[in-house]
Amino acid sequence: xxxxxxxxxxxxxxxxxxxxxxxxxxxxxxxxxxxxxxxxxxxxxxxxxxxxxxxxxxxxxxxxxxxxxxxxxxxxxxxxxxxxxxxxxxxxxxxxxxxxxxxxxxxxxxxxxxxxxxxxxxxxxxxxxxxxxxxxxxxxxxxxxxxxxxxxxxxxxxxxxxxxxxxxxxxxxxxxxxxxxxxxxxxxxxxxxxxxxxxxxxxxxxxxxxxxxxxxxxxxxxxxxxxxxxxxxxxxxxxxxxxxxxxxxxxxxxxxxxxxxxxxxxxxxxxxxxxxxxxxxxxxxxxxxxxxxxxxxxxxxxxxxxxxxxxxxxxxxxxxxxxxxxxxxxxxxxxxxxxxxxxxxxxxxxxxxxxxxxxxxxxxxxxxx
Numbered sequence: 001x002x003x004x005x006x007x008x009x010x011x012x013x014x015x016x017x018x019x020x021x022x023x024x025x026x027x028x029x030x031x032x033x034x035x036x037x038x039x040x041x042x043x044x045x046x047x048x049x050x051x052x053x054x055x056x057x058x059x060x061x062x063x064x065x066x067x068x069x070x071x072x073x074x075x076x077x078x079x080x081x082x083x084x085x086x087x088x089x090x091x092x093x094x095x096x097x098x099x100x101x102x103x104x105x106x107x108x109x110x111x112x113x114x115x116x117x118x119x120x121x122x123x124x125x126x127x128x129x130x131x132x133x134x135x136x137x138x139x140x141x142x143x144x145x146x147x148x149x150x151x152x153x154x155x156x157x158x159x160x161x162x163x164x165x166x167x168x169x170x171x172x173x174x175x176x177x178x179x180x181x182x183x184x185x186x187x188x189x190x191x192x193x194x195x196x197x198x199x200x201x202x203x204x205x206x207x208x209x210x211x212x213x214x215x216x217x218x219x220x221x222x223x224x225x226x227x228x229x230x231x232x233x234x235x236x237x238x239x240x241x242x243x244x245x246x247x248x249x250x251x252x253x254x255x256x257x258x259x260x261x262x263x264x265x266x267x268x269x270x271x272x273x274x275x276x277x278x279x280x281x282x283x284x285x286x287x288x289x290x291x292x293x294x295x296x297x298x299x300x301x302x303x304x305x306x307x308x309x310x311x312x313x314x315x316x317x318x319x320x321x322x323x324x325x326x327x328x329x330x331x332x333x334x335x336x337x338x339x340x341x342x343x344x345x346x347x348x349x350x351x352x353x354x355x356x357x358x359x360x361x362x363x364x365x366x367x368x369x
Contacts, residue, residue, distance in 0.1 A: 003053030006126035093244035094344025130175035228272030250340025283368030293329035295359025
């Protein structure tokens with residue numbers, strides 16, 4: 001449970017089925033001021049307001065008949081396996097997706113391992129997703145992540161890298177619900193979190209990081225700023241930037257001295273330069289294909305040659321593509337170019353509603369290369 005309305009409704013749904021239900025609150029972030037080193041159990045004055053969330057979780061559990069509840073502190077695991085690797089990518093100008101790695105390494109990794117050592121049973125979460133059971137070439141069943149009924153809330157993108165063996169005893173009760181129905185059910189059950197606003201921020205930033213500029217200021221606490229030049233494709237210098245981590249591909253580059261608008265098209269890591277172009281239709285922002293060396297097919301079942309679709313952002317339409325092997329990884333080639341793709345992002349491949357593979361983007365080839 002997270003203290004939000006979704007996980008609260010999940011707790012209510014499984015509790016009324018007469019399961020032996022135990023609730024778990026996972027605490028992932030615990031620096032006092034978002035500046036110091038990692039100290040598990042040190043508090044959380046800023047960023048993720050874990051104390052308020054923990055209070056809400058306990059209130060819901062009391063409301064549902066005193067469901068047993070415990071807090072599990074995974075802040076150290078989160079720091080080492082999610083946040084530090086993401087910092088390295090940000091420093092090098094990439095755009096990582098910590099939520100994808102959090103699901104793989106923490107929620108369905110460290111947390112699952114911790115629970116397995118204490119209890120046997122199933123893990124139910126508040127994700128908007130479904131699980132579909134397929135069969136391999138030998139007829140053995142295996143689970144795949146499937147899109148939720150509510151496409152606007154579908155979270156299969158963030159679950160794309162969770163290994164299939166971690167899904168065998170997992171429940172996603174909200175996968176067949178629409179968000180409006182979940183909120184209505186929370187009111188019908190008079191849950192303490194029924195009117196709670198939806199949280200959209202990263203765990204370690206919270207709502208304050210919902211804007212690009214606020215997030216860049218947050219990263220300044222952890223990533224050493226190495227200023228460099230804004231340059232046009234022909235090499236002309238048009239301004240200075242504070243660091244590669246402060247902007248991502250496709251973002252508006254605010255250059256006070258420039259007489260026109262510019263958008264980030266490319267990053268020269270070696271020279272610490274950011275290449276900017278005058279509009280988002282520029283060839284340097286149109287991705288034709290990409291490479292991913294970490295790409296993994298779900299349950300190790302390749303879909304070479306199948307009609308597939310790829311998605312690189314949450315709530316983005318998946319685009320028709322083909323996936324081919326390349327140097328131990330894959331190349332994802334799009335039928336039509338897509339705009340503003342960055343190394344470090346996650347590419348998620350679907351076959352219809354089924355998530356069949358994902359990986360981190362290493363290289364982007366555009367129409368302007």
